[in-house]
Amino acid sequence: MQRYFVDGTQFSADSVRITGDDAHHLIRVMRAEPGDLIICSDGANREVEAELVLLEKQEVTARIVRELPMENEPHIQVWIAQSLPKGDKMETVIQKCTELGAARFIPFVSERTVVQYEAKKEAKRLERWQKIAKEAAEQAHRNRVPDISAPLTWKQLLAEAAQADSGLICYEKPQGQGIRAAVQAAIDSAGCGGQAGADSKQKPDGTNRTAILVVIGPEGGFSEREVAEAESAGCRAISLGRRILRTETAAMAALSCILYEAGEMGG
Missing domain, CATH: 2.40.240.20 (Hypothetical PUA domain-like; domain 1)
Structure with missing residues (x-):
């Protein structure tokens, strides 16, 4: 239908x-x-x-x-903060992560972002991203279309991270914690097993479902300075394994892992 x-x-x-x-x-x-x-x-x-x-x-x-009951949304929100990638990769991230269940997308510009961000093109590009999200949400039988923010600076993103209940930054260096342990720690800290906890913050969509922000770097990755700043802002550095993933693959892999650990991928 x-x-x-x-x-x-x-x-x-x-x-x-x-x-x-x-x-x-x-x-x-x-x-x-x-x-x-x-x-x-x-x-x-x-x-x-x-x-x-x-x-x-x-x-x-x-x-x-x-x-009809509105019961197709994950009980836990995952916000994908994606450093603007080259070409049409952002469209791929939005389409596939919407299908998987992302609640929000926050594009941003980081130190090694290759894309030349042009504010004049922002409205048109944002409109296209929103259309892609809407169509993907319809195809996946979502109850909501994910919110997509206008691109932020790195400092703006770190300030935005305070709205989430937990923050994770994907980092390929060895000191990154395994994603499974980090996600379980985030869920346990909310004290709700993925459900909205009493202390969960009010979110931009008006709900108080537990929200985990996952920050994905550009093609060149994050600098050590950026990782340190993210950790100071409350984010945990996590690893997605020994293999180096493309930026668009990392977003989908991290989202899938988080939803699986939250019991949202088949129980």
């Missing part, structure tokens, strides 16, 4: 309107007809199964058949 994220204002008590690219996709790509069933979510508090009743050129109207 096709799934679409629509703005909450497009819901009424008994119907939902689908407009824009989603309406075009239903009409032109899916060749939908009245009577077809779809799932619509506002990405926050409501998800429904709905029956198409009216397909117009720019808008589709569907009758709400039943309310």
